[in-house]
Amino acid sequence: MKLLIIGAGTAGLCAARHAISQNIKPIVxxxxxxxGGTWxxxxxxxTDEFGYDIHSSMYYGLRTNLPKEIMGYPDFPIEECDVSYVTSETIKQFLNDYANKFNLLKYIKFLHSVxxxxxxKAGWQVLISSLTDKSVHKYFFDNIMICTGHYHTPSYPIYVGAELFTGLQLHSHDFRRPEMFKGQxxxxxxxGPSGMDLCHKISKHAESVTLSHHIVDQPKTKFLGNVNQKPDIKKLDKNGAYFVDDSxxxxxxxxxxxxxxxxxxxxSIDCGIYVDENYVNNLYKHCINIQYPTMSFIGIPFYVCASQMMDIQSRFVLKYMxxxxxxxTVTDMLVDMEKEMQSRWKKGYKxxxxxxxxxxxxEYFTDLAETAExxxxxxxxxxxxNESSERFLDDLLHFREDKFKLIDDFTFIKYN
Incomplete structure (x- = not known):
């Protein structure tokens, strides 16, 4: 079997590790x-020196907003240390340790782009470019696992008057250091998590910060004194913003x-996958391409224990691969997808x-586990x-002081 894995971040590494355990030698x-991907x-x-978009959204000095205890893989946890919220460098080193442990580097083609x-026919024709010499080669694969993540292509809201604003408009994807906001x-x-976190960092340098959002229940967290909150933006002009409360x-x-x-x-457009307002259509259990089941996506769902989910998704997919x-059947997979989506729409999901x-x-993990055994x-x-996510919202200034310890498969304790 010829398997292509696209991406060597958190998802691609565990996909490769589990493929190898099934005697499949992938090309990554x-x-x-x-x-390391986004880490x-x-x-x-x-853009980078080769003219490609820089995918990483990592900013300088980042500490995780989830505890390390849930950021490892099921069979390879992050090593114990005296803090739960670790630096991005710690996560990057963890991924390198994982790659070395399972001898993954020899399967990876670095500085190559799909x-x-x-x-x-029954598989896939893939064009792959070498970034260093600009050569392009054609390959054929039986299966593809797409592990490119979803923190690399910024989403911008559309506001009336946005083109009139004479100041700087910037997305968090391109944020690196807060000093650029000094006196602004x-x-x-x-x-969301990045908005809350970066609001705190930026407010230490800015003259003032206004946080605009549509959260019905205001975050309980306390911000610095130069931060105020506003509802959604109604429109922009050359100097600023009108909000829906008419301020x-x-x-x-x-x-x-x-x-x-x-x-x-x-x-290509005939791969059977299309994205509609960030809904990736035609996926069975959020990961297998229903029209072409030899293609799968690892890491699509969000607000999850990402590494844990990517691991079970990889094992789920490989059972069928x-x-x-x-x-x-295709019909039954479509019915399964539609049933779940209708349940979501009825609950008010967009x-x-x-x-x-x-x-x-x-519930999702259990469904994967029971379906594929x-x-x-x-x-x-x-x-x-769930606990750490609540703490993030309730005490942005101090939640990273929390320390956690896993006691068993069902229990953890928190201490300071």
Whole structure:
């Protein structure tokens, strides 16, 4: 079997590790010069020396907003240390240790980029470019696992008057250091994890920060004194923003913490996958391409224990890839997908939340485990994810002081 894995970040590494355990020798294509994906910090923004978009959104000095206890893989936890919220360098080193442990580096083609994936007979024709010598080669694969993540293509809201604003408009994807905001009046759009976290960092340097969001229940966390909160933006003009409460203020910088778009520019239009308002259509269990089941996506759902989920998804997919389990028919997979989506729409989910799991992640893990007969994720992981996520919202200034210890498969304790 010829298997292509696209990306050598958190998802691609565990996909490769489990493929190898099934005696499959994959080719892993990685655009960067090292493993780690979004955990690789680069001071540059925009495009790299080869003219490709810089995928990493990592900023300088980042500490995780989830505890390390839930950020390892099921069979390879992050080593114990005296803090739960670790630096990005710690995560990067952890991924390198994982790659070395399972001898993954020899399967990775660094500084290569997938240009196009096209269905071909029972498999896939793939064009791959070498970034160093610009050569392009054609390959054929039986199966593809797409592990490119979804924190690399910024999503911008559309506002009336945005083109009139004379200040700087910037997305969190291109944020590296907060000093650039010194003395500025900053409007931050979005109060998700990055918006909240960066609001705190930027407010230490800015003259003032306004956090615009549509969260009904205001975050309980306390911000610095120069931070105020506003509802959604109604429109922009050359100097600032009007909000839906009819208030107005001037700003020098508008900083969008508005998330990312799922983007797979290398897929030909006939691959059976399309993205509609961030809903990746035609996926069975959020990971297998229903029209072409030899293609799978690892890491699509969000607000989850990412490494844990990527691991069980990889094991789930490989059960079918190796023929150990037989997939349902295309019709049955479509029915399964539609049933889940209708349940989500009835609960009030928007299309952009089609892959949001959060408090439902354990149900998802259990469904994967029972469907493919693979070992489930420990329940304590989801419990700790929920607890730490609440702490993040309630006490942004101090939540990283918390320390956690896993006691068993169901129990953890918190201490300081």
């Amino acid at each position: 294509v990685e655009q960067g010069a090292e493993i 690789v910090y680069r001071d540059e923004t925009g 240009i196009r994936v096209i269905p071909f 009046k900053v409007l931050i759009v979005g109060a 107005y203020d001037n700003f020098n910088i508008i900083f969008y913490c508005t998330g990312y778009k799922y983007s797979f520019p290398f897929l 190796t023929g150990e389990k037989l997939l349902p 299309k952009r939340q089609a892959h949001l799991l959060g408090y439902q992640q354990m 693979v070992t489930n994720i420990k329940e304590v992981m989801a419990k700790l994810h």
